[in-house]
Amino acid sequence: MSGETRPHSPAPGGGDGTSGEWEVVIGLEIHVQLSTNTKMFCSCPVTFGEEPNTHTCPVCLGHPGTLPVANERAVEYATRIALALGCRIADHTIFHRKNYFYPDLPKAYQISQYDLPLGVGGHLDVELDDGSVFPVGVTRVHMEEDAGKLVHAGGATGRIHGADYSLVDFNRGGTPLVEVVSEPDMRTPEQARAYLTQLKGLLEHLGVSDVNMEEGSLRCDANVSVRRPGAPLGVKTELKNMNSFRYVQRGLEAEIERQIAALEDGERIVQATVHFDPVTGSITTLRSKEEAHDYRYFPEPDLVPIEIDEAYVERVRASLPELPAARRRRFVADYGLQAGDAGILAANRPLGDYFERVAELSGDARLSANWVTGDLSAHLNSAGVGVEESAVAPEALAGLLALLGDGTLSSRLAKEVFQVMLETGREAEAIVRERGVGQISDAGELEEIIAAIVEANPGPTEEFRQGREKVLSFFVGQVMKQTKGQANPQLVNELLRKHLAG
Amino acid sequence: MFSLTARACRDLLGSGEVSSTELVELYLDQVERVDDRVGSFLLVDRDGALAQAAAVDATPRDERLPWEGVPIALKDLLCVEGMETTCASRILKGYRPPYDATVVAKLRAAGLIFLGKLNMDEFAMGSSTENSSVQLTRNPWDLERVPGGSSGGSAACVAAAQAPWSLGSDTGGSIRQPASLCGVVGMKPTYGVVSRYGLIAFASSLDQIGPLTRDVRDAAALLDLIAGNDLMDSTSVGLPAPLVMPTRTDLTGLRFGVIREFLGEACEPGVREVFDGAVAAIHAAGGMCEELQLPSVEKGLAAYYIIAPAEASSNLARFDGVRFGHRSEGAVDLIDMYNRTRSEGFGEEVKRRIMIGTYVLSSGYYDAYYTQAQKTRTLIADDFRRAFGRVDYLISPTSPTVAFGIGERTQDPLAMYLSDLCTIPANLAGLPAISIPAGLSHGLPVGLQIIGPHFSEQGLLEAAYAVEQRLGLSALPSIAEAGR
Numbered sequence: 001m002s003g004e005t006r007p008h009s010p011a012p013g014g015g016d017g018t019s020g021e022w023e024v025v026i027g028l029e030i031h032v033q034l035s036t037n038t039k040m041f042c043s044c045p046v047t048f049g050e051e052p053n054t055h056t057c058p059v060c061l062g063h064p065g066t067l068p069v070a071n072e073r074a075v076e077y078a079t080r081i082a083l084a085l086g087c088r089i090a091d092h093t094i095f096h097r098k099n100y101f102y103p104d105l106p107k108a109y110q111i112s113q114y115d116l117p118l119g120v121g122g123h124l125d126v127e128l129d130d131g132s133v134f135p136v137g138v139t140r141v142h143m144e145e146d147a148g149k150l151v152h153a154g155g156a157t158g159r160i161h162g163a164d165y166s167l168v169d170f171n172r173g174g175t176p177l178v179e180v181v182s183e184p185d186m187r188t189p190e191q192a193r194a195y196l197t198q199l200k201g202l203l204e205h206l207g208v209s210d211v212n213m214e215e216g217s218l219r220c221d222a223n224v225s226v227r228r229p230g231a232p233l234g235v236k237t238e239l240k241n242m243n244s245f246r247y248v249q250r251g252l253e254a255e256i257e258r259q260i261a262a263l264e265d266g267e268r269i270v271q272a273t274v275h276f277d278p279v280t281g282s283i284t285t286l287r288s289k290e291e292a293h294d295y296r297y298f299p300e301p302d303l304v305p306i307e308i309d310e311a312y313v314e315r316v317r318a319s320l321p322e323l324p325a326a327r328r329r330r331f332v333a334d335y336g337l338q339a340g341d342a343g344i345l346a347a348n349r350p351l352g353d354y355f356e357r358v359a360e361l362s363g364d365a366r367l368s369a370n371w372v373t374g375d376l377s378a379h380l381n382s383a384g385v386g387v388e389e390s391a392v393a394p395e396a397l398a399g400l401l402a403l404l405g406d407g408t409l410s411s412r413l414a415k416e417v418f419q420v421m422l423e424t425g426r427e428a429e430a431i432v433r434e435r436g437v438g439q440i441s442d443a444g445e446l447e448e449i450i451a452a453i454v455e456a457n458p459g460p461t462e463e464f465r466q467g468r469e470k471v472l473s474f475f476v477g478q479v480m481k482q483t484k485g486q487a488n489p490q491l492v493n494e495l496l497r498k499h500l501a502g
Numbered sequence: 503m504f505s506l507t508a509r510a511c512r513d514l515l516g517s518g519e520v521s522s523t524e525l526v527e528l529y530l531d532q533v534e535r536v537d538d539r540v541g542s543f544l545l546v547d548r549d550g551a552l553a554q555a556a557a558v559d560a561t562p563r564d565e566r567l568p569w570e571g572v573p574i575a576l577k578d579l580l581c582v583e584g585m586e587t588t589c590a591s592r593i594l595k596g597y598r599p600p601y602d603a604t605v606v607a608k609l610r611a612a613g614l615i616f617l618g619k620l621n622m623d624e625f626a627m628g629s630s631t632e633n634s635s636v637q638l639t640r641n642p643w644d645l646e647r648v649p650g651g652s653s654g655g656s657a658a659c660v661a662a663a664q665a666p667w668s669l670g671s672d673t674g675g676s677i678r679q680p681a682s683l684c685g686v687v688g689m690k691p692t693y694g695v696v697s698r699y700g701l702i703a704f705a706s707s708l709d710q711i712g713p714l715t716r717d718v719r720d721a722a723a724l725l726d727l728i729a730g731n732d733l734m735d736s737t738s739v740g741l742p743a744p745l746v747m748p749t750r751t752d753l754t755g756l757r758f759g760v761i762r763e764f765l766g767e768a769c770e771p772g773v774r775e776v777f778d779g780a781v782a783a784i785h786a787a788g789g790m791c792e793e794l795q796l797p798s799v800e801k802g803l804a805a806y807y808i809i810a811p812a813e814a815s816s817n818l819a820r821f822d823g824v825r826f827g828h829r830s831e832g833a834v835d836l837i838d839m840y841n842r843t844r845s846e847g848f849g850e851e852v853k854r855r856i857m858i859g860t861y862v863l864s865s866g867y868y869d870a871y872y873t874q875a876q877k878t879r880t881l882i883a884d885d886f887r888r889a890f891g892r893v894d895y896l897i898s899p900t901s902p903t904v905a906f907g908i909g910e911r912t913q914d915p916l917a918m919y920l921s922d923l924c925t926i927p928a929n930l931a932g933l934p935a936i937s938i939p940a941g942l943s944h945g946l947p948v949g950l951q952i953i954g955p956h957f958s959e960q961g962l963l964e965a966a967y968a969v970e971q972r973l974g975l976s977a978l979p980s981i982a983e984a985g986r
Contacts, residue, residue, distance in 0.1 A: 058601045062820045064594070064702040065581045065603060067735050099816050099863075101840055108819030168824070296863035298872060301707035301813055304736050 022226045022260050025233060026192045026252060027139075027184035030199060031177050032209045033146060033217040034077045039174035040145040041068030041111060046176070048215055052151070052169035060174035062106030067302045070095070074143065074176035075118075075306060077208040079316045081178050082119025082141040084206055084323055089313045093118050095143075095300040100293050103168050104148040112144035112179075114297045118306075124182075124202065125325050126195045131339045136195050137183030148173035172216075178208075184223065184233070189252035193245055196220055198324070201347040205324055213243050220248050225269070226259045234259075235269040239276060240286065251276030251283075258283050327352055335365035344373050350387045351377070354394050361398035364405060371397060375418055391425045392418070400428035407488050408432065446479070446487055446495055453478045454499045464500045472496060505978055507716045508666040509723065511572045518563060522555035522571030526615055529573050533617070533664045536981050541639040542659035544578050545586055546618040554615045569727065570613025575665040577656045578619040579626060580711070581700040582606050585616070589702050590634035591624045593847025594827045603700020604735065605669060605711050605728040612727055617665055620655030624849045625818060626676055626704040628652050629921035632912050633851045640908070641684060642979040643946055647905040650680030650921070656714045657684035663982035667715040667724055671701055673708045674806050675900075675925025678937035681714055682900035682949025685939045685977065687966075688714045689721045690925075692957050693932035694739040696725075697732030703817040705810035706737075708929040718938060718967040722748055725959065742957055748967035753789030756965060758952075759893035760793045763800050764924040768902040772943030777899045780940040780950045783972040784897075789965075794889050794896070798881040802927040803919060805882070808862050808875035809930075814852075815859025821847060854915070883931040890955045895965055898924045900937040900949035928953050936966045939975045947977075 036046055042059035059066040082089055096114035122138035149172050154164025180199065186192045200211045200218060211218040220242050225234035239255055242248045254276055259269055273286040322330070328346035331337045337345070345352045355372045359365040376397065380387055400418060403409045409417060409432065420431050453475060454461055464471040472493070479492050506514075514520045530548055537543050551573065558571035576582065579589045581599035583606075588594040602610065609616075623633035631639040631654025639654040641647040642662035649658040653670030657680035660668055670677040672690035681688025689712045696711045703709060713724035722745050731740035760781065765774065781791050823829035823843030830842030848856070862871035889896055902923055911918040928935040933953050940950035950969065954962035 058599070061825060063581075063599065063601070063826070064587075064589075064597070064820065065579075065599065065698075065700040066601075067699050067737075069734060069736050097816050099819060101819065101822060103822075103824045103836065106820060106825060108822055109816050294865045296816070296860065296865075296868075298812060298816070298863050298868070301705075302703075302735075302737065 019264050021229055022263075023229045023231075024187055024189075024256050025184045025225050025227065025236075026186040026189070027223045028182045028186070028192060028196060029221045029223070030180040030182075030196070031219040031221075032081075032180070032203055032211060034074050034176040034178060035207075035209050035217075036071055036073045036077060036176050038071060038073075040071050040074050040143070040176040041174055044174065047171055048210075048217070050171055052167070052171060055171045056173070060106070061170055062108075068111055068300075070303055070306065071176060076316060077176070077206075078118050078141065078143045078178045079308070079313070080206050080208055080320060081180065081203065082122065083313070083317050084202055084320060085119070085122035085124055085138045085141060085180065087119030087122035087138060087141050089119055089308055090116060091308050092116065092305055093308065094305045095303045096297045097300050098144075099296045102147070103166065104150050104170075104173070106148065106170065106173060110144060110147065111300055111303070113142035117142035124195065124199060126191070126198050127328070127343055128191070128194055131343075134185075134191070136185045136191075139181045139183055140179075141181075142179050144177045144179060146172050146175035146177050184225075184236075189249045189256070192222060192252055193249045196248055197245060198347065201324055205321060205347075205349040207321070207349075213245065216243065219243070222248065222252055222255075224252060224255055224259070226256060226263065234263075235271050237269065237271065238273045240273055242276060244278075247276060247278050250278065250281065254281055254283050321349060324349075331355075331369075335359060335369070337366065337369050341369045341373050344377070345369065348387070354387045354390075357394035358397050358401070361395060362401040362405070364401060367401055367404070368398075371401065371418075375415060379422055391423075392421050396421060396427055403428050403432060407490065410485075410489060413486070443491060443495065446483075446491060447499075449482055449487075450475075450479060450492070450495050450499050453482070454496075461500055472500075475500070505663070505716070505982070506666055508569075508572055508574075508720045511666050512569055515558075515566075515571045516563065516568075522558040522615065523552060525571065526551050526555040526573050526617070529617060529663075529665055532662070533659075536642075536662050537664065539640060539645055540642055540658050540662045540664070540981065541637045542620055542655040542662065542664055543575070543617075544588065544590060544619045544621050544634075544636055544655070547585060547616060550585075551615050551617050558613060558615070567613045569723075571615060572613075573615045573617050573665060574609060574724075575617045575620050575656070575659050575668045576606070577622055577653050577668070577670045579622065579671060579702040579704075580606055580619075580669060581702065582616060582619075585619065587619065587702070588636070589625045590622050590636050591821075591847065591849070591852070592635045592828055593821045593844070594702075597827045599700070601700065604697035604732045606700060608728055608730070614727075620653070620659055620668060620670075622655055622670075623652035623676075624852050625702070625814070626652040626671060626673055626709075627814070627851050627855055629675070629679055629918050630906070630908075630911065631655065631680070632908065633849055635849050638908065641905045641946075642981045643685060644905065645981075647907055647946070648683070648910075650683035650901070650905065652676040652680075653688070653714065654680050657681050657686055657688065660684070660686045660714050660716060661979055661982065663978070667713060667720055669711055669724070669728070670714050671704075671709055671711050672925075672929065673704045673710075673810060674929050675922040677712045677714060678925050678935060678949065678951060679901050679921055681937045682939075682951075683905040683947060685942075685947030685949075685979070686714055686716060687718055687721045687936065687938050687970075688712065688949075689725060689936040689963075690928065690934065691725060691729065691959060692934040693929075694737055695729050695741055695934070695957070695959065697730065697735040697738045699732055699734035699738075703813075705813040706817060707813060708806075708810060710929075718936070718963060718970045719747055721936065722746075722963045722967075725963075729959075741959060743960070745960055745963065748960075748964045750964040750968045751787070751971050753784055753787040753965065753968050756789045756895070757893040758784055758789055758791045759889055759896045760791055761799065761896055761898045761924075762793045762795050763797075764898035764902070768920055768923055769899060770903045770943070773899045773901070773903060773948050776941040776943050776948035777950065780969065780973065781897070784969060787968055787972045789968075791897070792893065794893065796882075796885040796889055796896075796927070798878065798885045799927040801878050802882055802930055803923055805875040805878040806922075806926045806930060807858070807919060808871050809879065811855040811859030812863050812872055812875075813859070815856045815863065818848075818852065818856060823847075851915070879930045882927050886927070886931045886933060886953075886955075894954075895958075895962065896953040898951050898953075900924060900951040904943050904946035904948060924951060932956065934959050934962055936962060938966050938970050938973075939977075940973060941975060942977065
């Protein structure tokens with residue numbers, strides 16, 4: 001681990017036991033399924049949720065005599081990930097066989113990488129909610145293949161214990177995976193969650209994966225230990241298969257609590273794989289290190305080494321989109337956005353693209369950012385769709401902002417028009433024209449109304465003239481009532497003062 | 503008739519003197535006559551072969567491909583779609599591959615007719631074909647002796663004229679040694695010349711498919727049919743140029759290195775005698791012979807018996823009873839099912855090698871065994887590279903002994919392993935090597951091995967052809983003549 005990838009200081013909040021402070025050490029191993037068209041070592045399509053065993057072939061079923069052929073696109077995607085994480089790309093990288101028996105692993109070995117991975121020595125700058133940034137070291141980025149899926153049938157639980165029999169679905173078998181292993185640089189479950197969230201954003205940004213934790217295209221294991229500040233690393237446990245961001249944080253919290261409690265009771269932590277049950281919130285030990293597999297790694301003789309030259313690396317590097325960290329900085333510097341808005345827009349590539357388009361068309365970046373991170377995002381979140389599927393195109397939103405800018409619409413009206421745009425997919429201007437929703441910005445028209453109101457309210461008029469500014473809001477209310485809220489507030493203010501002044 | 507080469511079969515078909523059906527029937531009849539004694543075939547696809555032959559005969563002669571209608575037999579580790587393929591193992595009994603091996607697809611496309619599948623040592627592990635879980639194969643020259651192995655069926659069927667030619671596979675000598683013991687030509691190409699896709703793997707970094715034939719020219723023809731880069735096998739590269747029929751008859755200007763390490767005490771006097779005769783023949787043809795030392799090759803056997811079992815232990819792990827082949831009945835849980843299936847399905851030698859391989863890859867032993875063996879492999883390759891700086895080809899006896907008696911070495915694995923002493927180094931170095939009949943010792947065939955540099959197949963075949971012409975050997979075991 002290089003010095004520069006360490007956090008500057010241990011973040012607080014690791015956990016205080018009754019016997020004093022404990023420091024938590026967390027490292028994450030992320031598996032991400034690549035969204036290539038075909039599998040890692042055969043030409044079957046990569047799919048999700050299809051009929052079991054409909055996307056298999058002799059190769060991914062591990063039939064005798066079949067051989068793997070590495071998917072070039074998968075290597076490219078993996079290289080993108082490694083480069084985006086600032087890794088050094090190996091000029092010579094090879095596959096290894098990881099040997100173990102399980103029914104979802106047809107060859108009884110997983111083709112993976114071992115001591116010559118594709119990328120090493122990177123980092124991810126993770127931004128916390130308070131705007132501070134801490135770097136998490138990335139030990140390695142390597143390629144491998146996914147296993148199939150077991151379906152346990154009969155019995156009550158759907159889990160292996162108590163099942164009458166088990167079936168195997170090999171559709172997923174052979175899907176390209178990239179594993180990203182972090183340094184043990186995180187000190188709190190919140191940091192771990194932030195790292196995971198931002199890594200997910202980065203992978204999404206790179207367009208290399210669906211990164212959906214519920215569907216399993218992004219999976220997370222955590223190594224966690226606790227120690228007294230300044231002491232050597234404690235014994236770690238591995239928290240397996242947490243399938244949501246919330247479970248990662250909750251699982252870590254539960255495991256940290258368990259470890260601290262055990263240590264304070266004078267117990268020893270045993271190196272083990274543990275499982276977090278989100279329903280009960282409890283931790284169970286799956287297997288201890290003593291029972292751990294010996295995977296008998298050795299170089300995969302069926303695949304030739306991958307030699308990666310400088311030109312290839314540069315080609316892939318040039319194809320990378322602007323990365324979130326750089327984009328965040330640019331949004332602040334070029335558009336004058338708040339760090340919070342810039343962070344949200346930079347973390348989501350399509351949303352950031354959308355924002356830039358609106359900003360360009362409307363000429364008002366801050367207003368654009370407010371709308372994209374505010375009303376638009378709120379709608380997208382509640383509808384559960386991405387910005388690509390938004391009913392309101394950037395051009396349309398810019399059109400709405402133009403009406404807001406020239407005073408045709410008030411903020412409140414703009415929000416109403418926006419809702420209609422979302423529902424109908426129509427342009428703001430058309431909606432305003434058709435429904436008469438628009439501010440009365442015609443001074444002559446307003447002046448008539450205001451003159452009549454002033455004349456009808458001699459008492460309040462007198463009060464205002466004696467210096468009671470508050471009375472102004474009474475008049476504004478009257479004007480708005482008469483105009484059904486469509487008067488331009490600025491103009492109303494201006495004209496009222498003129499008329500009230502007599 | 504039964505001394506026919508595959509080229510002669512082709513010519514008879516081409517001239518219309520025989521039909522493909524007649525040709526196929528002749529070989530099937532010979533199989534019927536002698537195979538209860540020889541035991542080459544695990545499966546005879548009489549109906550399939552005759553149907554294929556009828557289709558060829560229905561095609562006008564001038565529209566046929568050059569080799570269309572010529573029969574061939576295949577070692578039972580080459581996958582043929584829908585045809586039972588077992589590697590002579592109980593664990594694959596009833597397994598019908600859902601696809602053709604690349605070599606099978608190539609032969610099919612060329613119009614060759616598959617007579618059936620040939621016996622072998624289980625998963626190609628052995629040197630006598632006695633490790634077949636199905637049956638013994640007997641040496642056509644002496645039915646009390648082994649045919650060699652692991653491609654024993656492939657060698658015996660050609661020697662006994664049950665097929666004009668066959669395909670085998672060679673991981674440590676499994677084509678060349680049985681070819682030598684049965685008096686036929688057998689060739690292991692450079693690693694990567696022939697696609698391994700559809701060859702049920704024993705040791706992936708060593709396995710190559712190759713021809714077993716009556717003479718060198720047939721070997722050139724069959725290798726040309728099966729060679730080639732294959733998208734399904736990343737380790738395949740093919741040949742630099744298509745092979746042409748060897749025509750060389752004199753060896754003037756060629757230098758041959760005699761590997762001294764292979765002429766030690768393990769080498770039988772009778773074998774040595776025939777080998778010396780071959781050296782004299784090379785001289786007579788104008789070639790120069792000199793003795794060379796390749797100090798590392800003596801460690802080849804040890805390195806091989808680490809690397810090959812290591813890869814095998816992983817390659818054979820897929821035979822777990824989950825998807826195909828044998829699954830034990832009555833297992834109580836998953837681990838029990840694995841244990842019972844594999845205990846019942848694999849034979850003793852296969853289990854021995856799986857255990858050795860598992861052991862040498864285990865954490866804590868890997869460096870002492872596997873890493874050392876790989877270093878030795880590099881040293882052997884370096885020895886060969888240096889030798890090929892001085893000579894064009896290297897020669898040795900193919901096997902230190904002639905065919906040994908059935909049961910003679912089955913209780914002594916080390917003695918059995920010594921059978922491949924001279925052949926293993928070429929696999930470790932990935933070099934092409936051919937065994938051609940060099941003469942008889944007490945009525946049993948002795949083979950001459952010629953090893954060439956990487957991708958020197960054309961030259962190697964030319965040299966082998968010239969030596970073959972000079973030796974002028976055309977002896978057949980009497981059983982091959984029985985049908986005449």
